[in-house]
Structures are given as structure tokens and as C-alpha cells.
Amino acid sequence: MGRHPASQAGSRGSFLTRSAGAKRPGKTIRHAVWVAIAAAVLVQCSAAPERPPAASSSATTTTTIVPAPMVLPVTAAELGASWRPGCPVAPEQLRRVEVDYLGGDGYDHRGALVVHQDVVADVIAIFAELRRQGYPIAKMQTPDHYPGAVDELSMEDNNTSAFNCRPLPGSTNWSLHAYGRAVDVNPLVNPYIDRSGDLEPATAAQYLDRRRTDPGILHASDAAVRAFTDRGWTWGGSWHNPIDYQHFERR
Structure with a gap:
């Protein structure tokens, strides 16, 4: 050098x-x-490393994992205004059931219903089927979210709910909602009509026309109705007087 x-x-x-x-x-x-x-x-030692095998060109499928339902005990304090001493069931007999549902916006949402412990399995299966069907639910929260747990306010908000310690409309007898054995589904678009023709909620007059096809409206031939009736629940929409399109119950 x-x-x-x-x-x-x-x-x-x-x-x-x-x-x-x-x-x-x-x-x-x-x-x-x-x-x-x-x-x-x-x-040989400095030869380029062997290339890894090419990734498959086939399209991948994204699967949305739906959170499992949750079943929780409730206390009188958690039930708020929807329960009071003298109601036909104690809080210990009730359960809070949290499930996913398809909202009117096309997205999954988490909702909660309080029901009797005896119908928990039914409720979980029914709402899982409604979601598979693509049946939309506007809202699902417990009645204590509304002042005084007033049912009219919940219905006007098109809120799907279950337990509420209240009597039958125009009666002193307990509603099955007071036992946690009834569910009202999309109540604004599926109103209750009493013997005199009065509506609940009072804002639902346009939905008396049952030929409408708004999201969440229930008709006798709908798969959403059968999700309940196939499991032994009764639909109030099949009654004659009163007619309660929103109401499903299991005695």
C-alpha cells in the first residue's frame, strides 16, 4: 500500500x-x-437471505366479536324510582341483563333490562335473535333514567324496557311489568290503545296506521314477534281490547 x-x-x-x-x-x-x-x-455466507413466502392474496374477513351478555343482581337503590316497598317482587328476585342490540343507526349498542330471574335465559336468547335478524331497537335503558320512572316518558322516548313497579293502565292491579315478566319494545312506534281509543304514549297517533314500515314497527307476521312467541311469550298486538303492540309477557 x-x-x-x-x-x-x-x-x-x-x-x-x-x-x-x-x-x-x-x-x-x-x-x-x-x-x-x-x-x-x-x-455463500453473504448471499441474500431467503425471502419469506408471499402472503396469501385471498381477502381476509373481519369478524366483529359481540360482548357476552351480563347478568347482575340489583338493589333497591339501583332500581331507583322503578321500585318501592310494597311492590309484588323484591329486588333479590330481579336481575339486570345487559345485552348488545342493533340501533336505528345500524351500529351495535349496549343496553340493559331488569327482569325476573326466571326469564333471564329467555330474554338473552330473544334479544340475541333480534340482533341476528337485524331488527332495530331505538333505545334500551332502565326506567329509572326518567324522572319518577314515569312510563309515559320512557315510551315517548321510544325506549325498550321491562321491569317497572306500576299497575295496569286504568286499574289497581299490578302489571306484569311489576313482576319483571313483561318487555315493551320500541313503544313509540308500537303504541298501546285502550278501550276508549286513548293512546300510550300520547304522541304515537301517527303509528296507529299499522301499514307503516318504519324501523322497529311490529306486525303479526314478523320474525321479531316470533322471537318472543316461539318461546312461549304472549304478544299484546294480538289482543283485541286493549291492543298493546309494544308488549310481550311471560306468565
Whole structure:
């Protein structure tokens, strides 16, 4: 290194002359062979790593995992205004059931119903089926979210609910809602009509026309109705007087 080219040439000439007299050509050849072998080894070691297999070009499917339903005990404090002393069932007999449902916006939402412990399995199965069917539910929260747990306010909000310790409309007898054995589904678009023609909720007059096909409206032939009736529940929409399109009950 650093040697002038002319000096390299002269030196190379002297090297060749000495090699011939000392019989070094064989040693030189062996040296060249070892250099070639070493170079080959280096080439193999530095070869590009093997490429990983190409990813499959087939499209992947995204699966939405639906959270499992939750069943929780409730206390009088948690029930709020929907329960009071003297109601026909104690809080210990009730359960809060949290399920996913398809909202009117086309997205999944988490809702809650309070029902009697005896119908928990039914309620979970029914609302899972409604979701599979694509049946939309406007809202699902317990009545204590409304001042005084007033049913009219919940219905006007098109809120699907179950337990509420209240009597039958125009009666002193307990509704099955007071036992946690009834569910009202999308009540604004599925109103209650009493013997005199009065409506509950009072804002539902336009939905007396049952030929309408608004999201969530229930008709006798609907799969959503059968999700209840196939499990032994009764639909109030099949009654004659009163008619209660929103109401499903299990005695």
C-alpha cells in the first residue's frame, strides 16, 4: 500500500525470478486455490437471505366479536324510582341483563333490562335473535333514567324496557311489568290503545296506521314477534281490547 506503480512492477519481476529458482510456483498455485475457496465461502455466507413466502392474496374477513351478555343482581337503590316497598317482587328476585342490540343507526349498542330471574335465559336468547335478524331497537335503558320512572316518558322516548313497579293502565292491579315478566319494545312506534281509543304514549297517533314500515314497527307476521312467541311469550298486538303492540309477557 502506498507503493508507486513502477516499484510494484519491478518488485513483481524480482518475485517471479526468485520463484522459478526456488520452485515456488506450486506453492503459489496452492495459495491461489485457497484464496478462491475462501472467496467462494464468503460469497455463500453473504448471499441474500431467503425471502419469506408471499402472503396469501385471498381477502381476509373481519369478524366483529359481540360482548357476552351480563347478568347482575340489583338493589333497591339501583332500581331507583322503578321500585318501592310494597311492590309484588323484591329486588333479590330481579336481575339486570345487559345485552348488545342493533340501533336505528345500524351500529351495535349496549343496553340493559331488569327482569325476573326466571326469564333471564329467555330474554338473552330473544334479544340475541333480534340482533341476528337485524331488527332495530331505538333505545334500551332502565326506567329509572326518567324522572319518577314515569312510563309515559320512557315510551315517548321510544325506549325498550321491562321491569317497572306500576299497575295496569286504568286499574289497581299490578302489571306484569311489576313482576319483571313483561318487555315493551320500541313503544313509540308500537303504541298501546285502550278501550276508549286513548293512546300510550300520547304522541304515537301517527303509528296507529299499522301499514307503516318504519324501523322497529311490529306486525303479526314478523320474525321479531316470533322471537318472543316461539318461546312461549304472549304478544299484546294480538289482543283485541286493549291492543298493546309494544308488549310481550311471560306468565
